[in-house]
Amino acid sequence: MSRNDVELYTMTQQGDKQALETLYDKYEKLIYSFSFRMTQQQEIAEEAVQEVFLKLWTKRDIYSEQKGKFSSWLLTVTRHTCIDLIRKKQRAPAPVEEKNDDKADQDAVEDIVEWKEKGEILRKAMGDLSKEQQQIIEMLYYKGYSQAELSRQLDIPLGTVKGRVRLALKHMKSKLVKEKGGV
Amino acid sequence: MQENNCERLLDYLNGQLTNEESAEFEKHLATCPSCREELEELQQMMEDLPYASEAVTPPAGMKNRVLDHIFSEEHGESNSVKTVIPQSTDTSKRQKRRIVMPVLAAALAASLLGNVYLVMNERENTEDDIPEERTIDLDETRKAVDLAASEGYEAQGSAAIVGQGERGELIVQAANLEALEGEEAYQVWLLKDGVPSRAGTFLPDTEGKGAVSFSLDEELQDWDTVAITKEPTPESETPQGDILLSAPLT
Numbered sequence: 001m002s003r004n005d006v007e008l009y010t011m012t013q014q015g016d017k018q019a020l021e022t023l024y025d026k027y028e029k030l031i032y033s034f035s036f037r038m039t040q041q042q043e044i045a046e047e048a049v050q051e052v053f054l055k056l057w058t059k060r061d062i063y064s065e066q067k068g069k070f071s072s073w074l075l076t077v078t079r080h081t082c083i084d085l086i087r088k089k090q091r092a093p094a095p096v097e098e099k100n101d102d103k104a105d106q107d108a109v110e111d112i113v114e115w116k117e118k119g120e121i122l123r124k125a126m127g128d129l130s131k132e133q134q135q136i137i138e139m140l141y142y143k144g145y146s147q148a149e150l151s152r153q154l155d156i157p158l159g160t161v162k163g164r165v166r167l168a169l170k171h172m173k174s175k176l177v178k179e180k181g182g183v
Numbered sequence: 184m185q186e187n188n189c190e191r192l193l194d195y196l197n198g199q200l201t202n203e204e205s206a207e208f209e210k211h212l213a214t215c216p217s218c219r220e221e222l223e224e225l226q227q228m229m230e231d232l233p234y235a236s237e238a239v240t241p242p243a244g245m246k247n248r249v250l251d252h253i254f255s256e257e258h259g260e261s262n263s264v265k266t267v268i269p270q271s272t273d274t275s276k277r278q279k280r281r282i283v284m285p286v287l288a289a290a291l292a293a294s295l296l297g298n299v300y301l302v303m304n305e306r307e308n309t310e311d312d313i314p315e316e317r318t319i320d321l322d323e324t325r326k327a328v329d330l331a332a333s334e335g336y337e338a339q340g341s342a343a344i345v346g347q348g349e350r351g352e353l354i355v356q357a358a359n360l361e362a363l364e365g366e367e368a369y370q371v372w373l374l375k376d377g378v379p380s381r382a383g384t385f386l387p388d389t390e391g392k393g394a395v396s397f398s399l400d401e402e403l404q405d406w407d408t409v410a411i412t413k414e415p416t417p418e419s420e421t422p423q424g425d426i427l428l429s430a431p432l433t
Binding site (some may be wrong): 020025028030032033036045046049053058072075083084118123126137141142144147165170172173 | 248
């Protein structure tokens with residue numbers, strides 16, 4: 001019987017290398033793809049993967065079920081790790097959507113149900129947003145711009161940044177609901 | 184100052200506050216329902232975004248590199264397979280290298296290592312030199328030989344050189360060894376043209392079985408012989424005792 005993530009995490013905490021490897025195998029591709037999406041660089045994405053799993057291995061009790069689903073938590077850790085790495089390296093100028101069709105590889109997506117189910121729909125919903133909304137999500141979520149930086153870059157008052165972000169995300173969510181409903 | 188705190192929500196969400204600021208913001212969260220609500224809403228809306236990433240194939244060898252690095256880090260209660268390296272020449276160099284044991288190590292090697300683990304765990308480190316613990320990764324068996332006992336000795340043993348690329352590991356296992364007295368220890372030697380180099384020191388268990396692994400990083404040369412002697416102390420720089428077991432490596 002295959003073990004669930006929380007069991008595997010608990011075993012990892014006890015020093016079980018095989019458990020960590022199992023988690024690694026399960027999430028390698030997702031974490032790497034997400035890190036690549038965020039950092040746009042192969043080496044930095046690999047560094048991110050390493051840091052994420054290193055945290056799992058060396059830090060005690062960083063996850064508990066109160067923090068929500070393990071996979072969601074792991075992805076949040078990944079995002080924060082990537083943001084830190086992006087900040088450490090020199091930040092690229094305002095990002096533009098870059099497609100990596102040549103590297104697209106759907107095979108291993110099968111393992112993670114959410115990825116398989118939501119990937120296409122999410123990308124479509126994102127693509128349907130206005131350019132400005134895409135940009136603000138890109139900058140905040142994928143590039144980790146601070147509120148002050150967003151205000152500067154987008155030339156909008158600091159106080160309105162949060163509202164814009166929220167609106168963009170909300171818009172996306174509503175498109176998602178529509179997409180899902182339409183399937 | 185509530186206004187200011189509310190303005191930190193996005194940076195908190197992005198993990199961009201210092202620990203102090205983060206704690207302060209969390210304190211604020213407890214007293215500000217609108218921030219709590221907003222945070223929850225944003226988190227919820229962002230939750231799915233990672234899955235929008237196109238699948239990208241990781242670079243070749245990433246898994247090995249990553250796990251290699253990770254398992255070289257201390258884990259508090261690690262119950263991993265451990266080997267012990269006797270102190271010898273260049274420790275600074277040795278400390279730099281870290282090797283990992285992937286789960287699917289060869290069965291042969293696993294049995295050898297199992298012995299090392301047992302032997303070393305039964306004996307606390309009584310020698311002056313403190314062995315280091317580390318984990319290893321065995322990919323390729325370069326050489327595996329049975330050791331032949333010298334006349335008058337009953338011992339048996341085997342030796343293998345394993346490793347990958349520039350790095351190698353000599354693993355020696357022996358059985359039917361005489362019990363040791365005092366500071367005596369069994370010493371493995373690698374010889375080239377009759378010149379011996381230390382290649383691992385070990386103590387057998389109560390049944391006369393023992394094993395040791397030795398890193399060959401700096402010394403990956405063409406050794407022609409592997410041999411085991413019984414030494415009066417674990418520190419012998421040249422063999423003092425008779426050769427008990429040996430085998431040619433060429």
